[in-house]
Amino acid sequence: MRHRMMRESGGRPPEWNVGRTDPARVPDPRSKEERLAAVEDFSRRTVAAADFPVYGVVAGLLRGGGAMGGWGEALAAFETSGGELAWVEVQSGDWSSVAGPYVSVRTYRPDAERGEDLPELEDVVEDERDRVYDHLGVDEGDGPGRVRALREWITVDGEPYPVEVHEDRPVLWPGAPAADGAAPVWAGRLRIGGLTVTVCGRGVPPGGVELGGIADFEPYLRGRAELLGELAARRARQVPVEERELPPAVGLEAHRELIAQSVAASAAVEAQVRAGRTPRRPRGDAYEVRWEVAVRQQMRLATENREEAVTALTAMVNHLNRLARHTHWLIGTPEGGAAVEEVVRYTVFASEVASLPAQRAWEQLWRERRGGGPEVWEEHRLAEQLWLSAWEQWRTTRSG
Structure with missing residues (x-):
C-alpha cells in the first residue's frame, strides 16, 4: 500500500472510470485537525517500524524564497507490501518553488531489486514534474527537454559515492516569466551498503548534496502534517470543474x-x-x-x-x-x-x-x-x- 502526497500515475486498469467521484471531494465527518492528526499518527507508527536506515539531506541546500513559504523537510511518501515497509521517501528544501532548491530521497529496503523493478530515472524525473503540477499548478511539459547523462559524486555520511545522473532541462512553459524559469530536474541512484537510494533534485547540483542517515523523524512528520494542511487549503480554493462556467x-x-x-x-x-x-x-x-x-x-x-x-x-x-x-x-x-x-x-x-x-x-x-x-x-x-x-x-x- 502506498501513502504519498503526489499524484500516482501508474497502474491504471485497462478501462478507466473517467467519471468517477474524486475521493478528495467526498465529505469527511472528522475535522481538518482530526484528519491531519490521524495521518501523522499513522505515519509515525509506520516509519518507527523501519528495520533499515533511511537517508535524507543533511547539507547542500541554500534557503530559497518560495512565495508560499514552503521551506523545510517532510516525509513525502512510503510504501508497505505484505505488512513490510518497502521504501521511505523524504523531501528537503523549498517545495513551493519551481526554481528550488528541492531534493527528494527515497531509501529502499535491502535487496529491493530482487522483488521488483525499480523506476527508471526518467520516470523519477517525471514524478517530480507531477509533484510540481499537483502542488503548484505548473505544467513543465510531458516530454523531455534537453537531456544529458552525468557522472557525479554524492557525499553520504562524509564519504563520496559515485552516481550516474539523468538530467532533464525543460523548456519554459508558455507565459512563464524569465526570472521564474523551471530549474533543471535530475535523478540519480546509488548503493549504500546493501541499500538502494534514489535522489531527485531541482535548483541544486548533485555534487552539492550531502546525505546522512535520519535519526529523528519528528521534523519530517511535522513537515508532512504542515504540507498536507497547506495542500488541503490550496485545494479548497480551487473551483471544481463541475462548478466552472464552460463554453x-x-x-x-x-x-x-x-x-x-x-x-x-x-x-x-x-x-x-x-x-x-x-x-x-x-x-x-x-x-x-x-x-x-x-x-x-x-x-x-x-x-x-x-x-x-x-x-x-x-x-x-x-x-x-x-x-x-x-x-x-x-x-x-x-x-x-x-x-x-x-x-x-x-x-x-x-x-x-x-x-x-x-x-x-x-x-x-x-x-x-x-x-x-x-x-x-x-x-x-x-x-x-x-x-x-x-x-x-x-x-x-x-x-x-
Missing part, C-alpha cells in the same frame, strides 16, 4: 472530441507500457474540462441526470478505447469514423444505428466486466468475441 457544446462535437482525446491518450499509455515505462496520462485539466462539457451536453440532449450521463459517457469512452486496442481500422479510416459516429448517436439518442448488435453486445460485456473466477472470465472472453464479431459483421455489411 457550451454544439451538437455532438463534445462527444467526438472526448473520444478522440481519450483514444489517443489510451494509445499513448499502451505504448509506454510496451516500452517498460510508467504509464502516464498528460498533465493539465484539458481532459477534465472536455469531459465536463460532454457530460453537460449528454444531460441536455439525452435528458439524463448527471449520474446517468456520467455512466453513459464512461461506457462510451471505454467502448471505443477497447475497440481501438482490438482492431486496426478504428483510427484514421472512414469506417472508423463511421463507427465512432454510430457509437455517439447510440449513446446520446439510442438510435437504431446499423451497428446496433455491436452496441448491445458491448452493453452486455460492459455490465459483466468485473469479478468472478476462471468460469466467469471464460464467459467474459466469449462475450468479448461476440462483441468483436458483431463489429466485423457490421464492416462486412458496409463493404458489401
Whole structure:
C-alpha cells in the first residue's frame, strides 16, 4: 500500500472510470485537525517500524524564497507490501518553488531489486514534474527537454559515492516569466551498503548534496502534517470543474472530441507500457474540462441526470478505447469514423444505428466486466468475441 502526497500515475486498469467521484471531494465527518492528526499518527507508527536506515539531506541546500513559504523537510511518501515497509521517501528544501532548491530521497529496503523493478530515472524525473503540477499548478511539459547523462559524486555520511545522473532541462512553459524559469530536474541512484537510494533534485547540483542517515523523524512528520494542511487549503480554493462556467457544446462535437482525446491518450499509455515505462496520462485539466462539457451536453440532449450521463459517457469512452486496442481500422479510416459516429448517436439518442448488435453486445460485456473466477472470465472472453464479431459483421455489411 502506498501513502504519498503526489499524484500516482501508474497502474491504471485497462478501462478507466473517467467519471468517477474524486475521493478528495467526498465529505469527511472528522475535522481538518482530526484528519491531519490521524495521518501523522499513522505515519509515525509506520516509519518507527523501519528495520533499515533511511537517508535524507543533511547539507547542500541554500534557503530559497518560495512565495508560499514552503521551506523545510517532510516525509513525502512510503510504501508497505505484505505488512513490510518497502521504501521511505523524504523531501528537503523549498517545495513551493519551481526554481528550488528541492531534493527528494527515497531509501529502499535491502535487496529491493530482487522483488521488483525499480523506476527508471526518467520516470523519477517525471514524478517530480507531477509533484510540481499537483502542488503548484505548473505544467513543465510531458516530454523531455534537453537531456544529458552525468557522472557525479554524492557525499553520504562524509564519504563520496559515485552516481550516474539523468538530467532533464525543460523548456519554459508558455507565459512563464524569465526570472521564474523551471530549474533543471535530475535523478540519480546509488548503493549504500546493501541499500538502494534514489535522489531527485531541482535548483541544486548533485555534487552539492550531502546525505546522512535520519535519526529523528519528528521534523519530517511535522513537515508532512504542515504540507498536507497547506495542500488541503490550496485545494479548497480551487473551483471544481463541475462548478466552472464552460463554453457550451454544439451538437455532438463534445462527444467526438472526448473520444478522440481519450483514444489517443489510451494509445499513448499502451505504448509506454510496451516500452517498460510508467504509464502516464498528460498533465493539465484539458481532459477534465472536455469531459465536463460532454457530460453537460449528454444531460441536455439525452435528458439524463448527471449520474446517468456520467455512466453513459464512461461506457462510451471505454467502448471505443477497447475497440481501438482490438482492431486496426478504428483510427484514421472512414469506417472508423463511421463507427465512432454510430457509437455517439447510440449513446446520446439510442438510435437504431446499423451497428446496433455491436452496441448491445458491448452493453452486455460492459455490465459483466468485473469479478468472478476462471468460469466467469471464460464467459467474459466469449462475450468479448461476440462483441468483436458483431463489429466485423457490421464492416462486412458496409463493404458489401
